Amino acid sequence: MSAVASAETEHLSFAELVELLQRIFERHGTCAQVAAILAENCATAQRDGAHSHGVFRVPGYLSTLASGWVDGQAVPTVEDLASGFVGVDAHNGFAQPALHAARPLLVSKARSAGIAVLAIRNSHHFAALWPDVEPFAREGLVALSVVNSMTCVVPHGGQKPLFGTNPIAFAAPCAGSEPIVFDMATSAMAHGDVQIAARQGHAVPPGTGVDRLGLPTTDPKAILDGGALLPFGEHKGSALSMMVELLAAALTGGNFSFEFDWSQHPGAKTPWTGQLIIVIDPSKSAGATFAERSGTLVEKMKTVGVTRLSGERRYAERAKALEAGVALGRMELEQLRQLAG
Amino acid sequence: MSAVASAETEHLSFAELVELLQRIFERHGTCAQVAAILAENCATAQRDGAHSHGVFRVPGYLSTLASGWVDGQAVPTVEDLASGFVGVDAHNGFAQPALHAARPLLVSKARSAGIAVLAIRNSHHFAALWPDVEPFAREGLVALSVVNSMTCVVPHGGQKPLFGTNPIAFAAPCAGSEPIVFDMATSAMAHGDVQIAARQGHAVPPGTGVDRLGLPTTDPKAILDGGALLPFGEHKGSALSMMVELLAAALTGGNFSFEFDWSQHPGAKTPWTGQLIIVIDPSKSAGATFAERSGTLVEKMKTVGVTRLSGERRYAERAKALEAGVALGRMELEQLRQLAG
Numbered sequence: 052m053s054a055v056a057s058a059e060t061e062h063l064s065f066a067e068l069v070e071l072l073q074r075i076f077e078r079h080g081t082c083a084q085v086a087a088i089l090a091e092n093c094a095t096a097q098r099d100g101a102h103s104h105g106v107f108r109v110p111g112y113l114s115t116l117a118s119g120w121v122d123g124q125a126v127p128t129v130e131d132l133a134s135g136f137v138g139v140d141a142h143n144g145f146a147q148p149a150l151h152a153a154r155p156l157l158v159s160k161a162r163s164a165g166i167a168v169l170a171i172r173n174s175h176h177f178a179a180l181w182p183d184v185e186p187f188a189r190e191g192l193v194a195l196s197v198v199n200s201m202t203c204v205v206p207h208g209g210q211k212p213l214f215g216t217n218p219i220a221f222a223a224p225c226a227g228s229e230p231i232v233f234d235m236a237t238s239a240m241a242h243g244d245v246q247i248a249a250r251q252g253h254a255v256p257p258g259t260g261v262d263r264l265g266l267p268t269t270d271p272k273a274i275l276d277g278g279a280l281l282p283f284g285e286h287k288g289s290a291l292s293m294m295v296e297l298l299a300a301a302l303t304g305g306n307f308s309f310e311f312d313w314s315q316h317p318g319a320k321t322p323w324t325g326q327l328i329i330v331i332d333p334s335k336s337a338g339a340t341f342a343e344r345s346g347t348l349v350e351k352m353k354t355v356g357v358t359r360l361s362g363e364r365r366y367a368e369r370a371k372a373l374e375a376g377v378a379l380g381r382m383e384l385e386q387l388r389q390l391a392g
Numbered sequence: 393m394s395a396v397a398s399a400e401t402e403h404l405s406f407a408e409l410v411e412l413l414q415r416i417f418e419r420h421g422t423c424a425q426v427a428a429i430l431a432e433n434c435a436t437a438q439r440d441g442a443h444s445h446g447v448f449r450v451p452g453y454l455s456t457l458a459s460g461w462v463d464g465q466a467v468p469t470v471e472d473l474a475s476g477f478v479g480v481d482a483h484n485g486f487a488q489p490a491l492h493a494a495r496p497l498l499v500s501k502a503r504s505a506g507i508a509v510l511a512i513r514n515s516h517h518f519a520a521l522w523p524d525v526e527p528f529a530r531e532g533l534v535a536l537s538v539v540n541s542m543t544c545v546v547p548h549g550g551q552k553p554l555f556g557t558n559p560i561a562f563a564a565p566c567a568g569s570e571p572i573v574f575d576m577a578t579s580a581m582a583h584g585d586v587q588i589a590a591r592q593g594h595a596v597p598p599g600t601g602v603d604r605l606g607l608p609t610t611d612p613k614a615i616l617d618g619g620a621l622l623p624f625g626e627h628k629g630s631a632l633s634m635m636v637e638l639l640a641a642a643l644t645g646g647n648f649s650f651e652f653d654w655s656q657h658p659g660a661k662t663p664w665t666g667q668l669i670i671v672i673d674p675s676k677s678a679g680a681t682f683a684e685r686s687g688t689l690v691e692k693m694k695t696v697g698v699t700r701l702s703g704e705r706r707y708a709e710r711a712k713a714l715e716a717g718v719a720l721g722r723m724e725l726e727q728l729r730q731l732a733g
Contacts, residue, residue, distance in 0.1 A: 136506025165477025284625030
């Protein structure tokens with residue numbers, strides 16, 4: 052799904068896009084460090100064709116900053132809680148700077164203990180989850196992350212929304228190819244994709260959500276306007292979504308998706324919750340190297356006819372963008388330049 | 393789904409059932425220690441109404457032992473690999489005795505490091521996964537486990553089976569109620585439930601599997617007889633199943649679901665793979681106690697209309713069985729007594 056599939060596109064180098072976004076964030080209330088991290092994150096999603104988390108998100112970031120809901124200057128506090136446990140209080144800032152601050156300690160603990168966990172609380176996550184885990188796999192580590200979000204998913208067997216879209220992301224090194232990375236909402240569709248469908252006037256598949264009366268609908272506007280999403284895979288996806296609430300909120304000390312009240316902050320879009328990341332050093336275990344073994348699995352998957360592996364579409368888009376630059380709509384780019392001043 | 397829903401039932405106390413099963417396993421080739429662990433595991437499933445993993449499994453255990461495929465006398469070797477990492481070589485024995493042997497070290501590491509991982513390899517898992525994780529939650533810990541199995545699931549986008557049913561189980565303490573526990577096959581249906589449907593002559597829901605030609609079917613016999621299962625939730629369940637292969641096999645040093653060859657062991661039923669268990673001590677993190685927070689989530693789920701929480705059906709069956717004994721069909725019980733000699 053491309054938000055920029057028209058002749059009216061322009062190409063920026065990745066570095067140019069990062070620099071442009073950084074100027075925007077800094078001009079709208081973040082410190083330089085936070086701006087740099089958010090800009091890289093947002094440009095990465097745009098570059099890799101993940102448009103629902105690319106520059107499409109900029110207006111949401113800015114209206115949130117303008118509302119006073121998130122602190123764009125927050126300096127996270129990293130807590131060394133045990134030999135395998137790192138905590139971070141994001142102090143009402145974004146989750147990515149909190150991860151950035153805690154990352155060296157987390158990796159060091161994972162390499163020493165064989166496994167380590169990072170519990171981020173009091174944080175706002177408004178981005179894709181795969182950019183958080185992919186870098187661990189590039190260092191030979193296995194990573195699993197969950198983040199809860201905001202009430203918009205009806206638990207299986209329930210009548211009203213309670214859970215967030217609550218994604219699960221996983222990354223693992225793979226010999227002979229890019230890391231295996233997936234990032235899946237535990238809702239039938241990611242919230243950003245529903246927003247894009249609404250903007251483009253596309254219907255969404257049956258089973259995606261319900262309208263404000265709780266009735267099934269394929270109209271993305273009806274889902275966004277007082278309706279709600281459904282979990283993927285019925286009771287199983289719903290159980291996974293519950294697990295994400297427990298790990299990302301109960302375990303970190305963050306808010307559940309239903310606990311924060313942003314009604315006094317019109318324009319606020321970022322869920323104020325928590326995030327958990329588990330990192331494993333597979334070199335501690337027995338047998339052949341993990342990356343060789345995951346390479347074996349991938350080869351075998353191809354022999355049974357699997358043609359598109361997790362993350363491959365993003366890597367293909369990334370390769371194109373490294374060659375030709377990151378594509379942006381002219382109108383979109385013009386708006387970004389205006390925002391950058 | 394009850395395998396014993398007839399007037400022809402008899403009730404044994406849980407201890408009597410464990411003792412009967414223990415005699416059966418010991419008489420058919422396991423040592424006393426392994427027999428005790430398998431008997432308790434199998435009786436627990438029967439008691440809790442999880443009939444696809446109860447005494448229904450006994451013939452499969454015995455034909456596997458008779459075939460020489462599994463070593464019922466194996467003594468697992470526990471390896472202290474790092475401050476958060478325990479390995480076990482099950483030496484071609486069952487996974488449950490391996491978990492039993494490594495459990496004290498795993499719990500001690502989790503309490504000290506905040507998180508620890510157990511990687512079991514060279515093991516056979518032929519049981520439900522929830523009995524492996526529930527006890528951790530009773531000790532105030534959060535546990536996540538995955539086990540791969542045997543080729544019977546077609547990856548999303550593929551043409552032939554490759555993955556196992558590859559379940560994911562999760563357990564967490566909950567103030568004011570029993571632990572929150574789920575155990576879900578990443579296939580559309582668990583293999584044992586397909587076997588029960590075939591035995592009882594019931595159709596399975598559309599989307600469960602394909603026949604030997606790869607065509608969709610609702611006939612459980614067609615799925616078992618050269619056909620295959622599908623993942624739950626299309627590409628998402630398939631990605632989770634792949635993750636289970638990576639964690640339970642690549643990370644532990646065990647076999648992938650497609651790697652073992654039991655053709656020289658007619659009667660063998662137990663997948664020779666691996667199992668991973670991650671245990672987290674939530675007391676390390678900030679804020680209110682984890683169990684209080686999960687209690688808050690459960691209460692909120694009830695207010696939006698969720699009437700059956702993960703694990704509740706099992707707890708209800710358990711309570712009934714503690715009162716009236718564990719129900720078994722008379723024919724079934726007679727067969728068990730004959731097997732016990």
